[in-house]
Amino acid sequence: MTAKRAIGRHESLADKIHRHRGLLLVISIPIVLIALVLLLMPGTSTSVSVIEYTMKNHEGGSTSRGPRNYAVIFDAGSSGSRVHVYCFDQNLDLVPLENELELFLQLKPGLSAYPNDPRQSANSLVSLLDKAEASVPRELRPKTPVRVGATAGLRALGHKASENILQAVRELLKDRSRLKTEANAVTVLDGTQEGSYQWVTINYLLRTLGKPYSDTVGVVDLGGGSVQMAYAIPEEDAATAPKPLEGEDSYVREMYLKGRKYFLYVHSYLHYGLLAARAEILKVSEDSNNPCMVTGYAGNYKYGGKAFKATASSSGASLDECRRVAINALKVNDSLCTHMKCTFGGVWNGGGGGGQKKMFVASFFFDRAAEAGFVDPKQPVAEVRPLDFEKAANKACSMRMEEGKSKFPHVEEDNLPYLCLDLVYQYTLLVDGFGLKPSQTITLVKKVKYGDYAVEAAWPLGSAIEAVSSP
Helix, strand or coil: CHHHHHHHHCCCHHHHHHHCHHHHHHHHHHHHHHHHHHHHCCCCHHHHHHHHHHHHHHCCHHHHCCCCEEEEEEEECCCCEEEEEEEECCCCCECCECCECEEEEEECCCHHHCCCCHHHHHHCCHHHHHHHHHCCCHHHHHHCEEEEEECHHHHCCCHHHHHHHHHHHHHHHHHHCCCEEEEEEEEECCHHHHHHHHHHHHHHHCCCCCCCHHHCCEEEEECCCEEEEEEEECHHHHHCCCCCCCCCCCCEEEEEECCEEEEEEEEEEECCCHHHHHHHHHHHCCCCCECCCCECCEEEEEECCEEEEEEECCCCCCHHHHHHHHHHHHCCCCCCCCCCCECCCCCECCCCCHHHCCEEEEEHHHHHHHHHCCCCCCCCEEEECHHHHHHHHHHHHCCEHHHHHHHCCCCCHHHHHHHHHHHHHHHHHHHHHCCCCCCCCEEEECEEEECCEEEECCHHHHHHHHHHHCC
């Protein structure tokens, strides 16, 4: 007994730890776990957001590795305001937001609906701004660029009115938002920006960027106030491009994308978007009745702060007569053309070539085709021919107003009186304006398939790619 006690009294600390290791292990595990919980416990709501965001990122699989970059892009068009929120990984691939690859919201009317009240114009964006900002993780908001790109509708108001509205929008972002506002974040896009961003968007989604120019697709984007054409051309054609008309943008933009240099022919035709073209076509007939208006309609069309007489001819609408008026409005046979190949209004057509062999046609082309019933609105893309617009126009031009809803049940009430005009104009623009053959296959595009998702085929994605790529 004495010997045993003596041994116990002289037992080393290491021996004691070894003898009681089981008990120590039982005690230490809860202590370590509690310490870890205390260490990770958030001190502020921002920390909670960081942890939740990280967990959400790791749920995304292989695409979730690395940092994320968000971009918020407002498309302030003539027919309404839209906001797009995108998220990119380090490879500039789109990352899902909830169940979609982007957050997309829209409302009507647009900024140009308030030409004399800049503050009201800016405040029309508040609901879109709040929802867009809420979709960006809180800790990333100061690093997330926000851009407001106003298009043709605002350009048509004139410099002073549009600048007053843009300044009111800048003040709204400064006072209400934590998103990052860059130097030229709020601006009226010039035609070449809008057209080139649209081209980048569609080719990015089709994954043709980085390939030879002849493997890319050309784009025609019909907005409310303007229409843009953009496609890649060979370097030798870019070198011999004519100088633009006075006050016009350069015909060629040089862009470096996915390791390859592109020479992009791009031109924006102000006043020839669908809503603006209505005014141009009605101006041709001045104060007399117009053969493009659906039979039985009498009224006025308001655009850009002006009213235009929009009354059907007593003999009714006529496809042939409407086409003559549309060609007149487009100035197709204008003597201003000093180049070998022109579209309309004396504008160089880019020379054609491989970058134009596949044409993707967007925005109002898709919308009217869907409303007219020859495209399924539930499908993101559809292959059609310009002839399909002419066939639908023939049906629209031969109806009376009271037959409108039964013959075209998907057309909005406000658009019914102009359906003959819209469809005739779209056919004329493609065939007489841009020189496409009536039987040529074109792709109408609303969204582009990107992996398992369908993404809105709009210029803001091209702007977002540029924004997150900027240092």
